[in-house]
Amino acid sequence: MDTFKVLVVDDEQPFVDTTVNRLVKRNIEAVGVLSGEQALELMKKRLFDVVVLDIKMPGGMDGIETLREIKKIQPLAEVILLTGHASVETSIEGMRLGAFDYLMKPVSLEDLMVKLAQAFEKKDSHEQKIRKAKIKDLMRHPARVLEQEKD
């Protein structure tokens, strides 16, 4: 299995830097960006397993908008929402848009790691299901192999 790839998106640079450093120290391939726009830009180039996304980022795209775009670019990537203040409506909206879960700031790294692990597990099993489904599908329709390879 490849290393675990995490993208941290938050407008607080010290938070992003430190969190990334701590994750990297724990053998997680973590990258940090300071806005939704930067996150989307990066995700067009690189695949991530989990995105840790702050809901409230003043100035640019907010977390919910970013989440919506992320799901278009990398539907399989799990998103954990971070929120400085919990607003039920926003969180429910986030869950509805496909976020894996949300965490209240300030969150300890241990809690974050647990949540990341769960998200990764889910993603992994999801991917496995897809893979199995694809295999089944291919067994039934071998002609599609060529098309798959073109993708």
Next chain:
Amino acid sequence: MKYAALQRKMIGITLLVSLAPLLVLGSTIYYHFSEVYKQRMEEQILYRARAQADAVDLFLKERAAILSAMADAHSFNEINNETRLAQIFNIMNTRAGAFVDVGVIDNAGTHLSYVGPYELRGLNYYQQPWFGEVMSKGFYLSDVYTGYRQMPHFIIAVRRQEGQKSWILRATIDPDIFGSLVRAAQIGKTGDAFIINPEGVYQTRPRFGGEILSQSGLNPHVFGGTATVVEKKDEKGNRVLYAGKWLRDGRWLLVISQEISEEMSTLIATQNVEIAIIALGVLAIILTTVFTTRGAIRRMRQADSEMHRLNAELVHSDKLAALGKMAASVAHEINNPLAVIMQKTGWMEDLLMDEDPQKVKNFEEYEKSIRTINEYVERMKKVVHNMLGYARKMEPRLERVDVNDTIHRTVELLENYARINNIVIQKDLASNLPITGSSQSELQQVFFNLISNAIDAIGKDGHIHILSRVEDSFITVHIIDNGPGIPEERQKKLFEPFFTTKEAGRGTGLGLWVSYNIMKGLGGSITFTSEAGKGTDFTVRIPVVAPEST
């Protein structure tokens, strides 16, 4: 106060408008009725006076006629024979009656012959005033007088001219028979009938207050020329009606009297019935007015106080909503820096792990400082989370919640705390509570806050009652303590954040605010009533909704 004034005004106006016509109508009827009745009474008594006067007149005329006939039918020589006179007296009494005696008097006034009970023979009447009158006019009917016999009586005398000679036939009328004829007109208990002369002297014995020939005290002249009715008060103050009819060309006045009160007794009874009906009507109107007005005012007052309560609630919830927004933005501003601090200390911990503790001077001090910072960050985190009411992970999904079970679980957590303070928690939970869609953890948080507040309020020795009931589409849970109650000035602030009565460091002042918001979020409510010295009753209303299927 304003309600009392309004009530008085409404009652006053209603009574005025409804009673005035009734009273005006009642008194008009009363007045007219008595006027008509009195008029009728006067007519009746006058009619009786006239009729009786006619009867008396006829009586006298008959007596006068028979006396004249006897005189005319006999010569002096015939009639001056006492045997014959006795026969004539017999005929007179047989034909007409009421004669006491009869006598013959010559033109010198000497009583020549006499038939009757008195010794009048030989007496001379020349000096008597009636003698002159009968001699000149030919006929005389006297007033009542005593005369020689010293008994009240009256006489009829006729003169007979026989050639050059004239003589007088004179008869006495029995005053008792005459009196009883007059008295035949009296009726009832107070009615009287008598005759007086123009000087007001009784000519017949009245039924009340007087003897024949005594002064009646009536002024006959008030009765005018013919027949009249007058009203007078007697010596006892009773109103008496007198009807008078002159007889014998104004020489006698027949008077019939009747006390008005007796005559009016039927009218008075009728009027009493009328008064009673009006009084009942007035009473009914007053009672109806008072009761309906009171009812209306009471409903008005209830509506007003309900409106005030709703207004106050609205203002209160607006205020809490504004505070909520403020708290949310404060929380955000605090949480972001806290997140950075937490990561930074965590990073420092990570880095320290790489160091050799032996080589780093003050290694333990670094570790200790980091731990302390972490502790304080945790504490701040807790405060902010509490402030937002989401200390637990939010579960917006409506899970299946058994409210009684939630209460049991919460009480279990607090039982020890209650026991060491000698506080008994009694549960009276309805067995028919439906399973509702809600958030168990949040409800538990609410119950926890309320029960632990109740324990803190009591302090030591007391009891807490927890009741659950189904009311309409809500489950209500009462948490009732017998603590000291909440002073009125604190009641208004009870649901505001950071409002606490507990000593510093023991309460954040967020429990009730969080509970309030949780219940609001769940579509329910928290209310309370509190009485100083008796305790407080917190009521939690949880809507009964279908749980989301899992």
